[in-house]
Amino acid sequence: MAALTKAREGREMTEIGFLTDLGAVAFTDGVRVVRDTKLLGRCMTYARGLDALIVGHPQDPSLSHGAAATSGKFASLYGIPAVSPMAEVMGLDRDLALVAMTRGRYHADQITVAASLPALARARDAGLDVTAGISIHHLTLNEFDVGDYRTFFRFTPPLRSEDDRLSMVDAVAQGLIDTIASFHTPQDEESKRLPFEAAAPGAVGLQTLLPAALRLYHQGGLTLPQLFRAMALNPARRLDLSAGRLSDGAPADLVLFDPDAPFVLDRFALLSKSKNTPFDGARMQGRVLGTWVAGTPVFGDHA
Amino acid sequence: MSFRARHLLGIDHLKPDEIVSLLDLSEDYVTLNRRTVKHSDALAGMTQINMFFENSTRTQASFELAGKRLGADVMNMAVAQSSVKKGETLIDTALTLNAMQPDLLVVRHPHSGAVNLLAEKVNCAVINAGDGRHEHPTQALLDALTIRRAKGRLQRLTIAICGDIAHSRVARSNLILLGKMENRIRLIGPATLMPAGVADMGVELFEDMREGLKGVDVVMMLRLQKERMDGGFIPSEREYFHRFGLDAEKLALAAPDAIVMHPGPMNRGVEIDGTIADDINRSVIQDQVEMGVAVRMAALDLLARNLRASRGRTAVGEP
Ligand SMILES: NC(=O)OP(=O)(O)O
Numbered sequence: 001m002a003a004l005t006k007a008r009e010g011r012e013m014t015e016i017g018f019l020t021d022l023g024a025v026a027f028t029d030g031v032r033v034v035r036d037t038k039l040l041g042r043c044m045t046y047a048r049g050l051d052a053l054i055v056g057h058p059q060d061p062s063l064s065h066g067a068a069a070t071s072g073k074f075a076s077l078y079g080i081p082a083v084s085p086m087a088e089v090m091g092l093d094r095d096l097a098l099v100a101m102t103r104g105r106y107h108a109d110q111i112t113v114a115a116s117l118p119a120l121a122r123a124r125d126a127g128l129d130v131t132a133g134i135s136i137h138h139l140t141l142n143e144f145d146v147g148d149y150r151t152f153f154r155f156t157p158p159l160r161s162e163d164d165r166l167s168m169v170d171a172v173a174q175g176l177i178d179t180i181a182s183f184h185t186p187q188d189e190e191s192k193r194l195p196f197e198a199a200a201p202g203a204v205g206l207q208t209l210l211p212a213a214l215r216l217y218h219q220g221g222l223t224l225p226q227l228f229r230a231m232a233l234n235p236a237r238r239l240d241l242s243a244g245r246l247s248d249g250a251p252a253d254l255v256l257f258d259p260d261a262p263f264v265l266d267r268f269a270l271l272s273k274s275k276n277t278p279f280d281g282a283r284m285q286g287r288v289l290g291t292w293v294a295g296t297p298v299f300g301d302h303a
Numbered sequence: 304m305s306f307r308a309r310h311l312l313g314i315d316h317l318k319p320d321e322i323v324s325l326l327d328l329s330e331d332y333v334t335l336n337r338r339t340v341k342h343s344d345a346l347a348g349m350t351q352i353n354m355f356f357e358n359s360t361r362t363q364a365s366f367e368l369a370g371k372r373l374g375a376d377v378m379n380m381a382v383a384q385s386s387v388k389k390g391e392t393l394i395d396t397a398l399t400l401n402a403m404q405p406d407l408l409v410v411r412h413p414h415s416g417a418v419n420l421l422a423e424k425v426n427c428a429v430i431n432a433g434d435g436r437h438e439h440p441t442q443a444l445l446d447a448l449t450i451r452r453a454k455g456r457l458q459r460l461t462i463a464i465c466g467d468i469a470h471s472r473v474a475r476s477n478l479i480l481l482g483k484m485e486n487r488i489r490l491i492g493p494a495t496l497m498p499a500g501v502a503d504m505g506v507e508l509f510e511d512m513r514e515g516l517k518g519v520d521v522v523m524m525l526r527l528q529k530e531r532m533d534g535g536f537i538p539s540e541r542e543y544f545h546r547f548g549l550d551a552e553k554l555a556l557a558a559p560d561a562i563v564m565h566p567g568p569m570n571r572g573v574e575i576d577g578t579i580a581d582d583i584n585r586s587v588i589q590d591q592v593e594m595g596v597a598v599r600m601a602a603l604d605l606l607a608r609n610l611r612a613s614r615g616r617t618a619v620g621e622p
Contacts, residue, residue, distance in 0.1 A: 071500070073500030073501075073504065074500070075498075076475075076499055077475065078416065078437060079415035079416075079472060080415055080416075082499065148416070149415070149420065194393070194420075195415065195416050195417035197414055197415060197416075198414055
């Protein structure tokens with residue numbers, strides 16, 4: 001993925017054509033919302049001519065500025081600056097209106113509250129080229145997990161209510177939310193050893209993506225085929241990659257795993273240099289036994 | 304004494320009997336403080352450091368006085384507001400101070416949870432003197448003592464907390480304490496200054512101050528926290544005073560013997576009419592300041608006892 005605007009400053013679009021020629025599969029400013037609606041509309045219009053996908057972060061930036069939690073009783077009691085879930089709905093409404101105006105290709109990076117779902121469903125029904133994703137953390141954790149200001153549970157957007165989490169699991173099952181991603185965000189120890197609202201958001205997620213997702217399978221929220229679609233098939237399709245399926249001519253990118261193998265996660269045993277996982281000490285199930293890239297074993301006993 | 308905690312970080316984790324024993328001991332210190340010779344040796348030989356990352360007048364002064372009256376060596380660390388921007392300062396400063404072997408650390412910080420974080424890193428007892436919008440436990444305790452002395456009880460009272468609830472740690476700690484003691488709590492203020500989710504906290508909400516003040520036993524005013532506001536919460540101070548400022552006319556709706564409280568510092572003419580604040584028949588604002596010293600002496604004393612007890616269990620060869 002490449003930046004959507006130069007230096008992600010939201011002022012000028014990047015060279016979407018050149019970047020596409022060089023292999024960029026999507027364009028995004030990440031969690032920096034493009035505030036200038038006219039500019040975002042032009043990006044969509046321009047990108048449409050190149051069939052380029054734009055990934056947006058649906059969030060009203062003036063509402064979410066400075067927020068570290070979702071507004072509600074928990075955030076109020078702990079005195080954490082908070083944002084209403086409606087900030088996501090507003091951001092999504094704006095982006096979807098622009099998609100209707102420009103007919104661009106659009107993916108919402110994280111849809112995390114139930115209140116966003118009707119707008120998403122309407123856009124689909126209207127035939128707009130819109131998909132949506134969610135992070136594994138918003139599917140498996142909720143706002144109360146922050147507990148006593150645990151900074152490894154600070155995310156952008158912040159963790160949501162349990163009702164919203166359950167709605168999101170259901171939306172993945174229904175196919176309204178297309179993709180589940182790790183939103184792997186390494187942070188050094190110092191950035192997390194701060195008061196909650198001053199700490200850096202995000203968690204490492206690559207190595208815990210599978211066992212965390214299998215929690216949803218073991219709890220009965222999602223089936224293995226539903227997880228496969230959200231984690232492999234749909235992302236590959238959306239990015240026009242030939243991976244994510246078993247078929248003639250497709251690359252043999254494979255993973256062999258035992259969905260039941262139990263273990264207790266020790267964050268210091270993670271291979272990532274950063275150890276900022278919310279699952280430290282968590283009991284998990286699911287172990288990768290082997291990984292192949294284009295048919296070559298790269299991990300496990302076969303490597 | 305039933306107060307067993309190692310730190311005093313908030314009211315939330317205190318049980319009602321712990322609150323009562325803190326207040327009972329505070330009464331002894333009120334008596335002591337009214338004598339000419341105000342010394343006790345409860346903290347003799349101990350070191351107390353006051354670390355204020357945010358401005359304070361009464362809290363810092365009363366903690367200093369409390370420590371000195373109990374015989375501790377008290378040091379005030381002036382931590383410049385500007386050097387706090389990077390949080391490393393907080394933990395680094397804490398570790399540096401910890402190496403100087405203090406026994407009691409009193410901390411105020413602009414971020415919610417910062418004092419909890421610091422308490423994890425040090426060996427001494429930590430008192431939260433206010434963290435962001437989270438808690439200010441000694442303020443709630445001194446308010447409780449003031450109410451108990453003025454009303455003769457701390458239960459079954461109707462208490463109105465008025466004004467900028469959203470930005471106030473004083474409101475949070477008081478809500479929790481007065482709720483634990485089974486009082487009826489009303490929150491009065493414009494909806495922009497109410498935190499989300501308060502409706503689920505077992506309180507009554509009023510946007511009409513006259514309605515909310517009807518028959519209350521205690522009127523607790525809060526300071527409009529202009530420094531914590533990042534946008535327009537109210538149209539003007541003039542309109543705020545008109546709708547939510549405590550004046551004689553609005554106060555007349557409360558119970559005839561209702562008391563008026565304010566944690567300070569006051570914005571006269573914004574949330575409270577100066578003549579009400581100065582009315583010795585209604586206002587207990589100066590009593591609150593007096594109780595503040597006594598409550599802080601009690602808190603320091605009890606934490607010091609617990610500290611000695613825990614060191615007695617673990618340290619060998621201590622005199
Ligand atoms: N009530 C109170 O906390 O006052 P200071 O800010 O002056 O300490």
